Amino acid sequence: MLSVLSSIMRIVEIPMLFLQHKLGINRLAWVFLAPNLILFGVFTFLPIFISAVYALTGGDKILLEDRPFVGMQNFRTLGDCGNFLDPDTCRSDFFWRAVWNTVWFVILQVGFMVGLSLLTALILNQKIRARGFFRAVFFFPVLLSPVVVALIWKWVLQKHGVLNAVLEGVGLEGHSWMLDSTWAFGWSVFLSVWAHMGFYTLILLSGLQAIPRDVYEAALMDRASPWRTFRRITMPLLAPTMLVVLVLALIKGVQTFDEVFAFTGGGPGSATTLIVQYIYQTGFAGAPRLFGLASAASMMLAFVLIVLTALQMRANRRSFNG
Amino acid sequence: MKLKLSTALAGATLMLAAGSASAQEIRVMCGADGNGCEIWEDILTGFEEENPGVDIVMDVVPYNAILENLPVQLAAGTGPDIAGVTDLGGLNEYYLDLTPYVDADYWNNSFGDFLNWYRAGPDDTGIYGLHTQLTITGAYINRTLFDQAGVAVPAADADWDTWAAATREVAEKTGVEYPMAMDRSGHRIAGPAISYGAQYFDENGDPILVDDAFEAYVAKFVGWHEDGTMAREVWAGQGGNSYQDASKEFINGELVYYYAGSWQVGRFDEEIGDFFDWQVVGSPCGVGGCTGMPGGSGLVGFKQTKHPEMVAKALDFLARELNYTEMTARTRNIPAHLGVAESGVDYVDASDTAAAALNAWGAQLPKISPIAFAYQGHPQNRAMFNITVQRVTQAIVGELPLEDAMNRAKDDLAAVLAETK
Structure with a gap:
């Protein structure tokens, strides 16, 4: 067997x-990088480039050759505001509305997510007793499809759901949760936190377990009091993971969308x-399909994500360097 | 051994080549939202028998694929030969004109104005589509609830206010949760708006969407959501331009009056059974008449097909009076073929209630306003439906005052027209 393998390797x-010999x-x-680069190029960089080109075109035609060049018009349309x-x-x-909903959603979702995960x-x-069981319980929603969640x-x-049935069962009045804008938004944040918290809990748990016991x-x-220990030892040592x-x-x-x-x-x-x-709605589910406007909005979102990714890379570097 | 293998390969290649030379494969993209696909396929076996070597392949896809993927495929030149479509005028640029291959007089006499829905505009005289499913929007009532409440069903010429008052009374007396509901759709609200005088187009035939009559009807509609006459879940419970119906509520007997359309007959017949009595009451009246919106779907051929003559012949086969009658009876639709409509359709497998409902919908056809016909055939109607849904919902949930929502709707339409001119 070993000889077969070594023959293949030869x-x-x-x-x-x-x-x-030829390339150095x-x-x-x-x-060695080429296969990955080609895949990334075709399925990631090329679509980004095409999207950037579409953002500079107008009309409702799908093929680029049928679309008029409009320069920055789509960005101007999106940015045409009396008061942002x-x-x-x-x-x-x-x-x-979508931008501000996203801003509030991210602030609340990330705040609760990080706090509760910690x-x-x-x-x-x-x-604690049944620690393994609870770890599995908290991680379980991560495994569910967003649509199932x-x-x-x-x-x-x-309206005739479980929560209202429980409330009515204990003599309280039910509520049309999904018809009330504030509640619907609040529950959307809750659902998102519930679905993803397990993943961040797992990362933080591994960060906590990496802190040497002898420091404690x-x-x-x-x-030292527990609070002081948490503030002066746990938090500083967990900071890179956080x-x-x-x-x-x-x-x-x-990037939240599906759930x-x-x-x-x-x-x-x-x-x-x-x-x-x-x-999605502007580019695909609407009529007419305004690919240019959707691409311009995508480019703006991509810019925000690039900034956040740069932050993550920097955080990773700092974490790696201690 | 080598010889045997090469002989077999050569034989197989020859057979494949011969097969591809004689067979004409016609691919039909069909949305899986009813029993239409299997019935078309079944009837088209007769066409295959008449035309040896022609193979009709039915690709059954989710309805959304027709809406979202088909336009992309057509633009890329990789579409099917035939498809069942609901965006009738919106895909006109890709349609195959059947005129050179079919008896144009027969088609014009049989389908009349329905052919206009598939055309690019008033100057276009081409024949592009076979309207297979004619639908009409209008209302159903839970007759049992009216009887239990002892409330008289309003007359055929009753207006919306009369219906709203009657259904509120029924709901109150029977303890039913929702007096009225209307599907969340710009198409659905158009009939009532036209009945109340909305014009949708200016004197030049250009779309305007919002006028005083439209705004007045929307104000009424928003008011019914505020006072609980209309089931709030349907319109206010959704965002964007998502479609939402209230068929479950009606089927469960929780709804007195449901404004939907003729396509629900089969489902109600099947799912309600003898749970309660239901009936079709059509569209309430106003100064603009008692109109619903016509609509439906049709089969179209595409220019990019390699077999234009066969595509046209296949559609012509389905358009034959006998075949069209069978298709209409089995799919439980209202015929768009004027000859078939005149002769009447014997819905053999339908219950008495369903047959009565289908005939009641057929009787609504003469009441349809020319504005409704024009709106259904306008290439930008889907954009106008979406704008209506989004802006009216904003007024219902209080995101925008009604006047602002209507002004926004006007701006949206202007932007769409500028983008698509």
């Missing part, structure tokens, strides 16, 4: 030695319409 070695050891790295804080003063009011990780890091909570929160033992010998979690949650938050779309459809009205849904 066969593979021949073209490699040839390439190394440094350039040979590109040969008030979508009603904007020409593309739905875009700005709390859960701290609890699950203690020596949305349907579960829709079933719970609809030293604090115990110094009679930063990664924060930036990852931010990126995922900005909220399946949960509320963006309603009531546009109360839960997020930026990715706006792009």
Whole structure:
């Protein structure tokens, strides 16, 4: 068996030695990178480039050759606002409603997500009974499809749903949760936190377990209070992991679409319409399909995501360098 | 052994080549939202028998694929030969003109104004589509609830206010949750708006969408959502331009009056059974008449087909009076073929209730306003439907005052027209 393997390796070695001889050891790295680069190029960079070109065109035709070049017109349409804080003063009011919904969604979702994940990780890091079971329970929603998550909570929160049945069962009055803009938005944040919290809890838990035990033992010998231990030992040593979690949650938050779309459809009205849904509806589900406007909005979203990704990379570097 | 293998390969290649030379494969893209696909396929076997070597392949796809993927495929030149479409005028640029291959007089006499829905504009005289499913929007009532409440069913010429008052009374007396509901759709609200005088087009035939009459009807509609006459879940519970119906509520007996359309007959017949009595009451009246919106779907051939003559012949085969009658009876639709409509359709497998409902819908056809016909045939009607849904919903949920929502609707339409001119 071993001899067969070594024979295969010797066969593979021949073209490699040839390439190394022809290209040199440094350039040979590109040969190994090429498959991945080609895949990324075709399925990631090329679509981004095409999208950028579409953002500079107008009309409702699909093929680029049929679309007139309009320069920055689509960006101007999106940016035509009396007051950016008030979508009603904007020409593309739905875009700005979606932008502000996304901003609030990200602030609330990331805030609750990081806070609750930290709390859960701290609890699950203690020596409690059935710790493995609880770890699995908190991680389970991560495994569910976003549409399943949305349907579960829709079933719970609809007018004749589980929650209202429980409330009415204990003598309280039910509520039309999905018809009230504020509640629908609040529940969308809740659902998103519920669905993804397990993933961030897991990262924070591994961060907590990486903190050396002897530091805690030293604090115990110094009679440091639990709060002081948390503030002066846990938090500083967990900070790099926290930063990664924060930036990852931010990126995922900005990209949120499927679960909220399946949960509320963006309603009531546009109360839960997020930026990715706006792009989807403008480019694909609307009539006419305004690919140019959708691409321009995508480019603006891409810019935000690039900034957040740069932050994540920086955080990763800092975390790696200690 | 080598010889045997090469002989077999050569034989197989020859057979494949011979097969591809003689067979004309016609691919039909069909949306899986009813029983139409299987019935078309069944009837078209007769066409295959008449035309040896022609193979009709039915590609059944989700309805959304027709809306979202088909336009992309057509633009890329990879579309099917035939498809069942609902965006009748919107895809006109890709349609195959059947005129050179069919008896144009027969088609014009049989389908009349329905052919206009598939045309590019008033100057276009081409024949592009076979309207297979004619639908009309209008209302159903839960007759049992009216009887239980002892409330008289309003007359055929009753207006919306009369219906609203009657259904509120029925709901109150029977303890039913929702007096009225209307599907969340710009198409659905158009009939009532036209009945109340909305024009939708200016004197030049250009779309305007919002006028005083339209705004007045929307104000009424918003008011019914505020006072609980209309089921709020249907329009206010959604965002964007998502479609939402209230058929489940009607089937469950939780709704007195449901404004939907003729396509629900089969489902109601099947799912309601003898749970309660239901009936078709058509569209309430106003100063603009008692109109619903016509609509439906049709089969069209595409220019990019390699077999234009066969595509045209296949559609012509389905358009034959006998075949069209069978198709209408089995799919439980209202005929768009004037000859078939005149002769009447015997809905053999339908229950008495369903047959009565289908005939009641047929009787609504003469009441349809010319504005409704023009709106259904306008290439930008889907854009106008979407604008209506989004802006009216904003007024219902209080996101925008009614006047602002209507002004926004006007701006949206202007932007669409500028983008598509």
